Each structure stands twice: as C-alpha cells, then as structure tokens.
Amino acid sequence: MAGYIMTLSDVDSLTYCVKTGTYSTNLSTPKGNWMTHHEGTFADYLSMKPGDSIYFFIKRKIYGIGKLIEINSECRFLNYVGADRPVDYSKKNYGELEPLLDEGTANNRCLCVFEPAPLFFLNGVDMDDALNSNPDRFRMLRAMWKVSFIKVDDDENQALMDIILKRNEENLLRNENAYPYSDTLHNRIRDKNTEQYRLTSDNILLSCAKGNKINHEMAIEAALCELLSEDNSTPMGKWDYISHQVVASPFKAIDYMDKMDIFGYRYIPGYRTKSRYLVVEIKKDEATDDVIGQIMKYVDWIQGEYAYGDYSMIMAYVVASGFSDSVRRKKDRECVRYYTKGCRPAISCIWSSVKLIQYEFIDNKLRLREV
The missing domain is CATH 3.10.590.10 (ph1033 like domains)
Structure with a gap:
C-alpha cells in the first residue's frame, strides 16, 4: 500500500x-x-x-x-x-x-x-x-x-x-x-x-470554474486524484495508486525539480505485480506544442526509473481544454519510441501510447473525452 x-x-x-x-x-x-x-x-x-x-x-x-x-x-x-x-x-x-x-x-x-x-x-x-x-x-x-x-x-x-x-x-x-x-x-x-x-472535488472545481473551463490546474489535479482512484469510466480508467507532484528529475535543489502532475500505477488483478504506469500532464487552457516535449520527458523518466526499458508498461495522457491541429500532428510525429524487449529472442517494438484528453466542466462535474 x-x-x-x-x-x-x-x-x-x-x-x-x-x-x-x-x-x-x-x-x-x-x-x-x-x-x-x-x-x-x-x-x-x-x-x-x-x-x-x-x-x-x-x-x-x-x-x-x-x-x-x-x-x-x-x-x-x-x-x-x-x-x-x-x-x-x-x-x-x-x-x-x-x-x-x-x-x-x-x-x-x-x-x-x-x-x-x-x-x-x-x-x-x-x-x-x-x-x-x-x-x-x-x-x-x-x-x-x-x-x-x-x-x-x-x-x-x-x-x-x-x-x-x-x-x-x-x-x-x-x-x-x-x-x-x-x-x-x-x-x-x-x-x-x-x-x-464527504470530501469530493466538486466544490473545489466550482470555486475556480469559468463557464466550462477550470482556471486552476491544481484543482484539476485534485479532481483527477479522486476520479482515477475510484472511477473506471473515464478514458484513463481506474488505477491502484495515484499521486500528484511526483519528482521526475535527478535530485537537485528542491525548487528546481521537475514534477509530474499525476503519476500512478496499476497491478495485475489479484497480484501485487505492477503492470502499467501512468503519467498525466495537465493544462487548464488549450495545449500548446511544447506540451509534447514535456510529456515525453516524463515518459522517458518513468521508463528509466520504474519500467527499466519496457515502454509498453507506460500509458501517457495530456489533459487540456482543447488541442490544436499543430499539437495533434506533433504528437503523431514525436510521441514514438523504438525499443527492444526480451533477450532470446529479442523483439523490436514500437511505443506510441500518448493520448489527448479534452476536459469540460459540465453540471458541476469534470467530463473527460479522448480526441
């Protein structure tokens, strides 16, 4: 635990x-x-x-x-x-x-x-x-x-x-x-x-909502900590472990350390063996092109620190209020990794598991859909 x-x-x-x-x-x-x-x-x-x-x-x-x-x-x-x-x-x-x-x-x-x-x-x-x-x-x-x-x-x-x-x-x-x-x-x-x-994220989101958007990224983090721990109906599914602001860089002065907005993992059902790792990057507004480099930096960090070379264990998501065609094209072009799995035989693999999730605040709830 x-x-x-x-x-x-x-x-x-x-x-x-x-x-x-x-x-x-x-x-x-x-x-x-x-x-x-x-x-x-x-x-x-x-x-x-x-x-x-x-x-x-x-x-x-x-x-x-x-x-x-x-x-x-x-x-x-x-x-x-x-x-x-x-x-x-x-x-x-x-x-x-x-x-x-x-x-x-x-x-x-x-x-x-x-x-x-x-x-x-x-x-x-x-x-x-x-x-x-x-x-x-x-x-x-x-x-x-x-x-x-x-x-x-x-x-x-x-x-x-x-x-x-x-x-x-x-x-x-x-x-x-x-x-x-x-x-x-x-x-x-x-x-x-x-x-x-009962503690929920509803009023935390409502206090910083403007129309169907949320003005605070940390409020969205709070809502995702709740949703991803409990709700299997979102595009990202349910995870056994969810945390936010997890360090994702070599140790240095704390104020300069990179941190993942949301990090998590899930087990093989019935066992304590980790089968997948999760990383989520959040943007309260429409995502810009630089978010692609940011999410891939975290993907590579998880691969080295947690998955030990196996990119297939990693599921990555960008959550934002919208995505331009430029971001979508850059995602398709750059969110790819080539790696080798196994030894005898060694299997050449391609990883491209970054998904774009658009959020909306509707009826006092955070709604998520893949785009």
Whole structure:
C-alpha cells in the first residue's frame, strides 16, 4: 500500500493524533479563492485509500506505524459542512460549525482516520537513518520540503516500515513503548450522518470554474486524484495508486525539480505485480506544442526509473481544454519510441501510447473525452 508522512510541530500534537486516530492539516485562511497549496492539500486527501500507511515527522524523526481505516465507507472527511468552500469561517465559533474534531480551528478543513498498525512507537527513526537503510527505495522522502505531508509509493512505504520495525523489534514483541490510542472519536464519527461530511472535488472545481473551463490546474489535479482512484469510466480508467507532484528529475535543489502532475500505477488483478504506469500532464487552457516535449520527458523518466526499458508498461495522457491541429500532428510525429524487449529472442517494438484528453466542466462535474 501507499504511505503518508505527516509533518507535526511537536510531540504533543503527535500524542493527540495517535490518541484520537485522526490527522488534520491546518490550512491558511482563504481569501475568496483557494490557492495552489490549498488545492494541493485537498488533492492529497482525495487520493487516500483505506489500508494506506501513515507516519509522522517531527524534527528529523519519523514515527509510525499506522494505517488508514474506513468509517462508513470513507477514510477521509470534511471536518465540517462547507469546509471545501473558500469561505473564511475563522470568526465563527468553532463549535457552531459542528466539526468532527474536538480540538482544532476553522482552518482544519479536512481529516483522515487511522489506527496503529501495529503500534505507534515512542522511538522515532532519524531521517538520515531511514534514507541510509535502503537508499534505492527512497524518492519522495528525499524531496520533502515546505509541505504539510507527502505521499510515498508501495516500495518506499515498505522500506520505511522495515526500518521502523527493525529499530523497534523488542518493543513490537513486548507490545510496549507505544503512544496510546482510543477509538472513542472514531465511534462518534461512525454514529454521525457522515454523507454530509464527504470530501469530493466538486466544490473545489466550482470555486475556480469559468463557464466550462477550470482556471486552476491544481484543482484539476485534485479532481483527477479522486476520479482515477475510484472511477473506471473515464478514458484513463481506474488505477491502484495515484499521486500528484511526483519528482521526475535527478535530485537537485528542491525548487528546481521537475514534477509530474499525476503519476500512478496499476497491478495485475489479484497480484501485487505492477503492470502499467501512468503519467498525466495537465493544462487548464488549450495545449500548446511544447506540451509534447514535456510529456515525453516524463515518459522517458518513468521508463528509466520504474519500467527499466519496457515502454509498453507506460500509458501517457495530456489533459487540456482543447488541442490544436499543430499539437495533434506533433504528437503523431514525436510521441514514438523504438525499443527492444526480451533477450532470446529479442523483439523490436514500437511505443506510441500518448493520448489527448479534452476536459469540460459540465453540471458541476469534470467530463473527460479522448480526441
């Protein structure tokens, strides 16, 4: 499963999160519109699935281990009704908002629910120790910078879980030296009508829509994180792992790293074997010719870092409000790769799996169609 590493300011915050089995990001107050960092946070929550691991990061140390759980078929919620609208509720009494969380402010807009799996150990693991324990597995942890939390894939999650368990083997066997947990708050949430607290991308898109277009690319990312995780009816299908802003360049100063808008993979049904990788480049307006070079840069990156020479594992998409004939011609001309598959015999193959997807915002929903 995937994993989430949440940044906290102190151990008291960690104690509260583990005791209640909840985590909520404290967002800045919106000023009439959602900003990119708000929409990015919603996108991260929308990609969460029950069973994903959760960890906490405090002053160089990583604490774990927990897993997201389902309450009334959801593992993430709005903290209060209307929390997904860019309205300043800070001057309203917090209790009047009827929040799910006892402690917090109006800026705790959404939350996820989890339980220890197996324990949240008092003994945290230094970040350098984690990175050195399995260097080839860690990608996103190395790029953790100026964010509330990050998402890691199955391989990185397993590597992080391994080092925390190895450093706490005696505590695990003795079932001790762990932060206390109670399901009291979970049971209270379970007794509520949680349908009205359901987190979707609808209001996030609506807040930045103009006609049938969306003015913020990050809002489209949030919607795709939701759609591609849950809905098999889109032209891109359903994917077992979806994340956004995944690094796609050699490690360098974080602010200069390339990042894929959407990255994902799916398994062979019934197995934990990855069969396909996904990359999506998003343009809120009509796509220009340079998007072709951009998507192919990411395709080549995935081939080298994940697919190891097998282009047939990669499915690439460009999502935009429209495509000119020039972009279509350039796609047909340049989105091609020749490669060899196998050894005895070696098979010459041609890859050309880039598709153009036009989006429209209709009836408060993001509609996608291949062109």
